[in-house]
């Protein structure tokens with residue numbers, strides 16, 4: 001007897017991927033604006049530096065400019081988004097758009113990051129920036145709810161690694177803790193800016209029992225990951241793709257982990273992987289060759305993320321779509337990535353557990369059962 005045709009289809013449809021509950025841990029607020037919002041905000045504040053004021057052309061421009069193969073060139077594009085995010089109204093609008101866009105894409109929980117120090121040009125204080133962004137997220141959550149989408153958004157405050165404000169930003173994150181801010185991050189060009197430059201900020205946050213993630217192992221290799229984990233004490237790694245440099249796969253398929261890779265896996269250090277962004281900055285050659293396939297196969301604590309939806313022309317559904325195409329992932333695999341992400345979130349344990357048991361698992365169970373009730377021949 002053959003069982004062909006009587007089991008669940010392996011590969012989820014694009015429509016199922018879109019409806020599946022998703023959790024996003026690594027998304028930059030200033031990397032996710034809608035092109036039309038940028039054009040409107042630029043007109044409002046008199047910013048004349050945009051390469052074009054046609055929203056469609058502008059979206060293409062960001063994707064192409066970010067497609068440079070270098071993290072430094074990729075980061076140059078943020079000058080335009082930050083330029084139009086300098087007032088309270090602009091920050092409220094961008095954050096509200098962000099929550100609505102993520103919710104419409106099936107994201108149920110997101111941690112969105114931004115660098116408050118990059119939004120002070122029109123006179124806002126650091127605290128006013130945080131308050132405006134939080135107001136925008138609460139508005140976006142409510143707007144999403146009115147359209148039947150459920151989403152919770154927390155923020156991570158980023159300090160720029162080339163600058164010298166990390167202590168101030170860490171204190172800001174601590175001050176706004178439990179009021180929208182769930183943690184801290186450092187970002188920006190990696191080479192020449194090791195995370196230990198910001199050791200005082202990390203030590204301060206540890207002293208306060210607060211949480212932080214560090215962009216590491218994206219443009220730079222193992223030493224940056226080692227410092228982030230062993231010196232700074234990062235709770236998670238932003239990207240962390242270069243951990244594969246400490247893994248050897250023999251001709252016979254035998255896998256050997258070096259000490260650092262073994263530590264990262266043993267300690268369940270979450271890796272915030274962003275496949276499309278890595279292709280653009282040259283950290284990976286193709287989706288099929290992206291280290292996420294190997295690392296997920298080895299059961300590292302891998303999560304799937306967008307990084308910058310504008311610069312990468314992406315969404316959580318698109319990232320999963322690419323991975324499904326490249327690796328044949330099933331709904332069960334998507335659920336594994338999503339539970340990994342929820343376990344790794346900077347939300348209190350009871351809330352993470354409820355998200356997993358009451359939102360994520362029932363959502364996937366329903367999707368997994370759909371094949372039973374579809375049209376039959």
Ligand SMILES: O=c1[nH]cnc2c1ncn2[C@@H]1O[C@H](CO)[C@@H](O)[C@H]1O
Pocket residue numbers: 028029030031071075078113114115118158187188189215218277307308
């Ligand atoms: O992938 C990345 N690696 C390092 N830095 C990044 C990446 N994406 C964005 N930013 C930087 O983080 C700032 C705050 O959101 C952005 O302005 C950008 O400079």
Ligand SMILES: [Zn+2]
Pocket residue numbers: 026028187215238307
């Ligand atoms: Zn990032």
